Amino acid sequence: MMKRGSWRTRFGFYLLAVGSACGLGNLWRFPYVVGENGGGAFILLYVFMALAIGAPMLIAELMLGKNTRRSVMVATKMMGQHSHPAFKWVGRLAVIMSLVVLSYYAVISGWVLHFMTQFFVALFVDGEGAASKTNLAALMSNGWLQLMLASAHILITVVVVVKGVQEGLEKWISYMMPLFATLVVLLLVKSFSLPSTPEVLRFLFYPDFSKLTLSSLNHALGHVFFTLSVGFGTMVTFGSYMREEDHVPTAGFRVALVDTLISLLAVVMIFPVAFQASNVPLTDPALMFEVLPRYLLGIPGGALFGLAFFVCLYMAALNASIGLLEVVVSNLVDRNKEMVRGPATWWSGGVALILTILPALSSSILKGVRIAGKSLIESLDSLLINWLLPLVALGILWAFYKGISEKEKETSFVDRDKFVSYSMYSHWIFVLKWAAPGVIILGFVLQIIALLK
Numbered sequence: 001m002m003k004r005g006s007w008r009t010r011f012g013f014y015l016l017a018v019g020s021a022c023g024l025g026n027l028w029r030f031p032y033v034v035g036e037n038g039g040g041a042f043i044l045l046y047v048f049m050a051l052a053i054g055a056p057m058l059i060a061e062l063m064l065g066k067n068t069r070r071s072v073m074v075a076t077k078m079m080g081q082h083s084h085p086a087f088k089w090v091g092r093l094a095v096i097m098s099l100v101v102l103s104y105y106a107v108i109s110g111w112v113l114h115f116m117t118q119f120f121v122a123l124f125v126d127g128e129g130a131a132s133k134t135n136l137a138a139l140m141s142n143g144w145l146q147l148m149l150a151s152a153h154i155l156i157t158v159v160v161v162v163k164g165v166q167e168g169l170e171k172w173i174s175y176m177m178p179l180f181a182t183l184v185v186l187l188l189v190k191s192f193s194l195p196s197t198p199e200v201l202r203f204l205f206y207p208d209f210s211k212l213t214l215s216s217l218n219h220a221l222g223h224v225f226f227t228l229s230v231g232f233g234t235m236v237t238f239g240s241y242m243r244e245e246d247h248v249p250t251a252g253f254r255v256a257l258v259d260t261l262i263s264l265l266a267v268v269m270i271f272p273v274a275f276q277a278s279n280v281p282l283t284d285p286a287l288m289f290e291v292l293p294r295y296l297l298g299i300p301g302g303a304l305f306g307l308a309f310f311v312c313l314y315m316a317a318l319n320a321s322i323g324l325l326e327v328v329v330s331n332l333v334d335r336n337k338e339m340v341r342g343p344a345t346w347w348s349g350g351v352a353l354i355l356t357i358l359p360a361l362s363s364s365i366l367k368g369v370r371i372a373g374k375s376l377i378e379s380l381d382s383l384l385i386n387w388l389l390p391l392v393a394l395g396i397l398w399a400f401y402k403g404i405s406e407k408e409k410e411t412s413f414v415d416r417d418k419f420v421s422y423s424m425y426s427h428w429i430f431v432l433k434w435a436a437p438g439v440i441i442l443g444f445v446l447q448i449i450a451l452l453k
């Protein structure tokens, strides 16, 4: 077996896995998806799906990587040798999807970069007036600026990934996470002091099931996979770097739990501000960018808070982008023996750069291009996350389930020294075999009915 790098410490794995899971999905995407789907009942559905379906699938992906010591493309192909040749398409699709998601993730990361620099200028150069002149509408209408920012983000990501798992990623992320946690808590305390908080808590945590629609299950599942980085092959890659003694179910469950908590913190942090600014629809994908900068500039010390928030958000976006690019690179290197990590990273970054052109221009030059009433970037998001992602996640699950023997699954899952018992193992198998495929297919069926109506 090829010699493979692994994390020096267990902490290294957690940093990268949690870093990949917690990103714009939690802070930017989750709030407006909650807004679109009516609040409390959707949150309940989402949390249930994340822990009951997402976490077991995350564990399966990590185990697939750890047991094969390969990235998703080679791992699923190896599984296919035992049963079906279609498995190799699962891995290919996962990698292609990671690259396409990176290309539009870079556009949103570019927005973050923009606000971050604006707050920096407001604070240290021009006084607060400069940032108040910049709003999202001005940025949205400037396609070239968005393209430039997205390209800068891709370049930064490439430079970090080129350094490799051990020297580059582990060290880099270990500096960023504690700062990230501190900033989120500070911002949460600040926004909790707003008068709209009781109303927000009612909206977020009092479930009104009549607000759920036929599309809600599909939206909840798509977002669960996106936010847990399941279905991209990322967790297979991270699993392949795990150390022999690491216990996969414990690690997977912890990652899922932390990610879910961060999403809940994000909505509690953003919604009081969004309710205060009553003119912005809660369903707007730009919700966070619409409401937060303006609010922060209106309060004393807001420029400093704004800077802190956007630095924190940019760190999260960068962590997640590193994960996306790492999937592509590790797959290229695993598949081609002659491929060296450095050039593979630059090549992948180059392709992401070309792909980012369309989403970057979607709100300006390509504004007129609308698919079923949605902009290019929104259509891409919905096609990838609500349709393709659950399908690929199901494919990886199928490869794992069929390709790894009962015995191997059981020995990897059951840890005799810990609380994880045989009964948990049988629950896990039940979810992988019946519950997860069942709800994914049900989500698709309900979504199709909603579209036909």
Ligand code: PFF
Binding pocket: 020, 021, 022, 023, 024, 025, 026, 098, 226, 227, 228, 229, 230, 232, 234, 320, 321, 323, 324, 327
């Ligand atoms: N989980 C990330 C988020 O919530 O923003 C998105 C993501 C990052 C998906 C990395 C996949 C991945 F490999």
